[in-house]
Amino acid sequence: MMIARAIPRFVPAGPDEILRPARPWFIVVTLFFGLLLNLVPMTGLALTFKPDFLALVLLYWCIQEPRYVGVGAAWTTGLVMDVADATLFGQHAIAYAVLAYAAEYFRRRVLRFPLWQQAVQVAALLVVCAALVVLVRAVGGAPVPRWTYFVPPLVGALLWPPLTVLLQWPQRPSRSPER
Amino acid sequence: MRTTPVEPPPFFHRGPSPLTRLTFFGLLSIALMFADTRFGYLEGIRTAVAVVLYPLQRAVQVPGEAVAYVAGYFASKSDLEAENASLQASLTAQAPAAQGYPMIVDENKRLKALLDVQARYPGRATAVGVLYTGRDPFTQKLFIDKGGDSGIKPGEAVIDEAGVVGQVTRVFPHMAEVTLVTDKDHAVPVKVERNGVRSVLYGAGAGRSPELRFMPPSADLQPGDRLLTSGLDGTYPAGLAVARVATVDRDTGQIFARITCAPMAGVDRSEHLLVIGQATALPTRPSEPVEADTAKKGSRRSRRGG
Numbered sequence: 143m144m145i146a147r148a149i150p151r152f153v154p155a156g157p158d159e160i161l162r163p164a165r166p167w168f169i170v171v172t173l174f175f176g177l178l179l180n181l182v183p184m185t186g187l188a189l190t191f192k193p194d195f196l197a198l199v200l201l202y203w204c205i206q207e208p209r210y211v212g213v214g215a216a217w218t219t220g221l222v223m224d225v226a227d228a229t230l231f232g233q234h235a236i237a238y239a240v241l242a243y244a245a246e247y248f249r250r251r252v253l254r255f256p257l258w259q260q261a262v263q264v265a266a267l268l269v270v271c272a273a274l275v276v277l278v279r280a281v282g283g284a285p286v287p288r289w290t291y292f293v294p295p296l297v298g299a300l301l302w303p304p305l306t307v308l309l310q311w312p313q314r315p316s317r318s319p320e321r
Numbered sequence: 322m323r324t325t326p327v328e329p330p331p332f333f334h335r336g337p338s339p340l341t342r343l344t345f346f347g348l349l350s351i352a353l354m355f356a357d358t359r360f361g362y363l364e365g366i367r368t369a370v371a372v373v374l375y376p377l378q379r380a381v382q383v384p385g386e387a388v389a390y391v392a393g394y395f396a397s398k399s400d401l402e403a404e405n406a407s408l409q410a411s412l413t414a415q416a417p418a419a420q421g422y423p424m425i426v427d428e429n430k431r432l433k434a435l436l437d438v439q440a441r442y443p444g445r446a447t448a449v450g451v452l453y454t455g456r457d458p459f460t461q462k463l464f465i466d467k468g469g470d471s472g473i474k475p476g477e478a479v480i481d482e483a484g485v486v487g488q489v490t491r492v493f494p495h496m497a498e499v500t501l502v503t504d505k506d507h508a509v510p511v512k513v514e515r516n517g518v519r520s521v522l523y524g525a526g527a528g529r530s531p532e533l534r535f536m537p538p539s540a541d542l543q544p545g546d547r548l549l550t551s552g553l554d555g556t557y558p559a560g561l562a563v564a565r566v567a568t569v570d571r572d573t574g575q576i577f578a579r580i581t582c583a584p585m586a587g588v589d590r591s592e593h594l595l596v597i598g599q600a601t602a603l604p605t606r607p608s609e610p611v612e613a614d615t616a617k618k619g620s621r622r623s624r625r626g627g
Contacts, residue, residue: 181374182381183453186589192456213342217350225370226378228464228491228498229457231363232353239350243343282358284459285505285526291458 154257154307161313164207168312172199173219181226190290193298196223197271200238201264202309204245205252216242233278237271244270257303265299364491371493378452378496445598447471449479451591452496458527461504462490465594468497476556478597484562484585485509485550486594497596501588502563503531511548511563516541519551522564522582530567530581538571538578548582558597562586 155161176199184192200219203211220235227234244267245252252263272295280286337345356362447467455462467473469492477489479499487507491498500507505526511533512519518541520533536542546566552559564582571578 178377178381180456181378181453183385184456189454189456213339213346217346220350221353222370222374225367226374227456228462229459230354231357231367232350235353236347236350239343239346243339246339278354279459282354287458287526288528 152307152311154303155310155314160315161206161310162315164203164210164313166210169203169207169210172309173203176200177219177222177226180223190293191297193294193301194268195298197238197241197268198264198298198301198305199309201241201245201267202305204242205249206310208246208249211242212246213239213242230279230282233275236278237275240274241267241271257306260306261299261302264302265296268295268298271295367491368493371496375493375495382452445472447473447596449473449497449594449596451594454589455498459505461487461501461507461524461527461588463487463499463501465497465499465596466495467596468493468495470494473497473596474599477599478550478557478561479594480561480597481586481591481594483587483591484564485557486586486588486591488556489596499594502584502586503527503529503588509557509563510551510553512551513542513566514547514549515543518542519553520548522548530583531564533566533580533582534577536578536580538573538575540578540580542566542569542578542580544569547585556599 173196176196179195196219200211200216204216216238217235220233220238221231223229223234223238224231248263248267252260255263269292272292276286276291336342353363449465449467449471452464452466455464465473465479473489473492475489475492479486479489485502487499487501487504489497490500502509502522502524503526504524507524509522510519511522520536520540522531523534524531533542533548544566548563548566550557550559550561550563562585564584567581567583569578569580
C-alpha cells in the first residue's frame with residue numbers, strides 16, 4: 143500500500159502538480175538514448191516513418207528545463223547528428239538551434255495546454271524545422287524531397303504525449319522520499 | 322500552472338539572450354555549411370566524431386543481429402533444403418562458364434599482350450557488409466563496415482553480384498561512406514552493351530530513376546538495353562553492369578531524349594558488397610597547346626593595357 147502510494151501512476155501529471163527540477167545527469171542520459179534511437183539502422187517503410195527522437199527529447203528539455211538545455215546545447219547535439227547521418231555539416235545543428243529557440247519562446251504557452259494540444263503545437267514546430275532544412279539544402283543545390291519527408295515530424299508529434307509522460311515521471315512530486 | 326519556473330529575476334546575469342545565441346549559432350552553422358561544401362575543411366572533425374560514434378552505431382545493431390542470428394539458427398530444415406537445391410542448380414548452370422573460364426582468361430591475356438593493353442583490374446577486392454543506409458533524405462548513401470584500416474580508399478567502386486552499387490566517397494578508420502548510383506550528384510560513364518554507344522548515367526535522387534542525359538532523340542537506345550561501365554573515368558573498371566534502360570521518350574520537340582534507367586544492382590537492398598580497387602591510373606591529360614594560350618593571354622593583357 144505504501145509502495146503503491148509512493149510511485150505515481152503512469153499518466154500525465156495533473157495541472158496542479160508541481161514537478162521537481164530534473165537532475166542534469168538524467169537529461170544527459172535521455173539525450174543519449176535519443177541519439178541511440180536515431181542511430182538504429184532502418185530501411186524502407188520504417189525509415190519513412192522514423193521520427194527524429196533526439197529532436198523530440200531535446201524539445202522536451204528545452205521546454206521543461208531551459209536553464210540546462212538551450213540553443214547552445216541543441217546546436218552541439220545537432221553537430222553530432224550531422225556526423226552520424228553524414229549530412230551537411232551544420233544542417234541538423236541549425237535546425238536544432240532554431241527548435242531550441244522556438245521552444246524557449248513558446249514554452250510558457252505550450253505548457254498551459256493539455257498534452258494532445260501540446261502535440262499539435264509540437265507538430266507545427268517540427269514541420270517548420272523540417273522546412274528550414276529543406277530550404278538550407280535547396281540553397282546548396284540538393285533536390286527537394288518528396289512529401290513523405292514531412293511524415294516523420296508528424297509521427298514525432300504523435301509521440302509527444304507518451305514521451306512527456308515518460309520523461310516527467312522521475313520528476314513527479316509524490317515520488318519524493320519525504321512524502 | 323504545471324511547473325514553478327525556477328528562473329531568477331532578470332537582474333541576475335544569465336548570459337546573452339536566446340535571440341543573440343540563436344543568431345550566433347545560426348551564423349556559425351551557415352559558416353560551417355559553407356566550409357563543408359566549398360572547401361571540405363571539416364573532414365578531420367567529421368572523422369574524429371565518427372570514430373567516437375562508431376561503438377554506439379555497432380551497439381544499436383546488436384539487438385537486430387541477435388534476432389537474425391537466433392532466427393537463422395532455428396531456420397526450418399525444408400528452407401535449408403530448398404536453398405541447397407537452388408544453390409546446387411545455379412552451380413550446375415554456371416559450371417560450363419566456370420570450367421571454360423581459365424581458358425578464356427588465358428586467351429584474353431594473350432590477346433591483351435598482343436594489343437599491348439594494360440590490365441584494367443588491379444586485382445584487389447574487399448568483401449564488405451552494409452552497416453546501415455544513410456538517413457539524409459537529400460542524398461543516397463550507405464555505410465559499409467570496413468574502412469581505412471582495410472585499405473579502402475575514396476573513389477573505389479562498390480558492386481554487388483548484379484552490378485555497380487556506387488562509389489566510396491568518405492573513408493573513416495573502421496567504416497566508409499558509399500554514394501549510390503541513384504544519388505543526385507553521382508554520374509557513371511557507361512556504354513550500351515548492344516552497340517557500344519557511350520553516355521553518362523546521372524542519378525536523380527531518392528525515388529527517381531537514374532537518367533541518361535544529353536542524348537539526341539535519334540540515339541540508338543531501346544528499353545531493355547544493358548548499360549556497362551565504359552571505364553573512361555578511371556574510377557570504375559570497364560565492363561561492370563550498371564543499369565537497364567527502362568523507358569525511352571523521344572519527343573522530337575525537345576533537344577534531348579528522356580531516357581530513364583533502372584539500376585541492375587540491388588542498390589537499396591544488397592547487404593553484401595565488394596569494393597574493387599582503383600583502376601590503374603590513366604595517363605595524364607596532355608597539356609593544352611601552349612602557344613595559343615599565351616597568345617590569347619598576351620592579347621588580353623595588351624587590350625587591357627590599351
